[in-house]
Amino acid sequence: MGRAEQKAESRERIVEAAARLFRARGFRETSVDDLMGEAGLTRGAFYAHFEDKVALLDAALRESFAEARRGMFERGLEGLRGAAWIDRARARYLATRHLRELGEGCAAAIFAREVPRVPEARATYTAEVTRIVDAMAARLDGPGARAEAWRLLSQWAGALMLARAVDDPRVAREVLAAVRDAG
């Protein structure tokens, strides 16, 4: 493996660690040491890859949103449209599993509260959320498709956050079930 490839792989491991840890624990709550340790490196190497910690948040946002798009539109949901797509995508989004895997949650939901505290990240977040909503609207029909996409994303993201915040697993499952069972 050449030096350039090795460096590219290191960078990728750092971004993946960040996409996971920033979502699981938060941006401020994750230290550069934590991130580099998770990527199998030490602290000093960080600044050969990124200008600063905020630049990594930007990369982690893009990575996490790409993952969110795969979950919502690929992996079995490729051809679906309209109500059929809504049913399948919603069931996946609001699966109990989405509660437990803290490092893998929907980027739109999880970074919503992170991004206002890191102004440099807001433009990327905005572009990525808009992209998700555009893609949702493209699966729906009619002139109100975009508004319907915002309604769906709001409801799903809200339910995920409430369910994750709550202490009691029965309450968490109740929220998810309520939104899963009806539009």
Place this chain on the structure above:
Amino acid sequence: MGRAEQKAESRERIVEAAARLFRARGFRETSVDDLMGEAGLTRGAFYAHFEDKVALLDAALRESFAEARRGMFERGLEGLRGAAWIDRARARYLATRHLRELGEGCAAAIFAREVPRVPEARATYTAEVTRIVDAMAARLDGPGARAEAWRLLSQWAGALMLARAVDDPRVAREVLAAVRDAG
């Protein structure tokens, strides 16, 4: 003013500052100095009022949820039930004004991402969210009232967070309008 009353008033000012600043900037992002300055006191006095910063978060949660309940069920919404209540409460929750006043946002939405990082606060959050949903369900009818309450709260809270996270005011207004205009 007696000493006891003075102390009680100081405590109240600290809690009010916390309810505002924790929502506007976040728990970790707000220092004890910021809080005490906002309350017109200095740092050292803090520990005569609270065991530690986490204890203040607990008090700020209760204060913020009480405010949320007033917004959703009082101040003109007293007698309303069913669709009439939903229309009025939703319009208020999703008003553009709710975007700007960062220190006054709905506690259920805003603390949802704060609370998982401060384990001691989760029990209070859970109790308070449940209390809001119970109150919403009591305004609705039928056996599915509680599920409907979770769906409404999820959607409203999700829309508020997305709208606040986003950089572009036009996008923010688009989210709010989409959810405001239809259930």
Place this chain on the structure above:
DNA sequence: TGTACATCAGTGAACGCGCGTTCACTGATGTAC
């Protein structure tokens, strides 16, 4: 009503710690001849 003492809300300097960032250095990889 006045005096002496006790109480206690609040002050502000100081402490310890974690964290983002810097930088001189190491050693493995790549290049020139």
Place this chain on the structure above:
DNA sequence: TGTACATCAGTGAACGCGCGTTCACTGATGTAC
């Protein structure tokens, strides 16, 4: 193919700063007589 040198990804100690928390002290309020 081998040798000498250059490059550069990564290391880890050190720095500076912000923040939560502590604590000796102050001065105004309250109490006893």
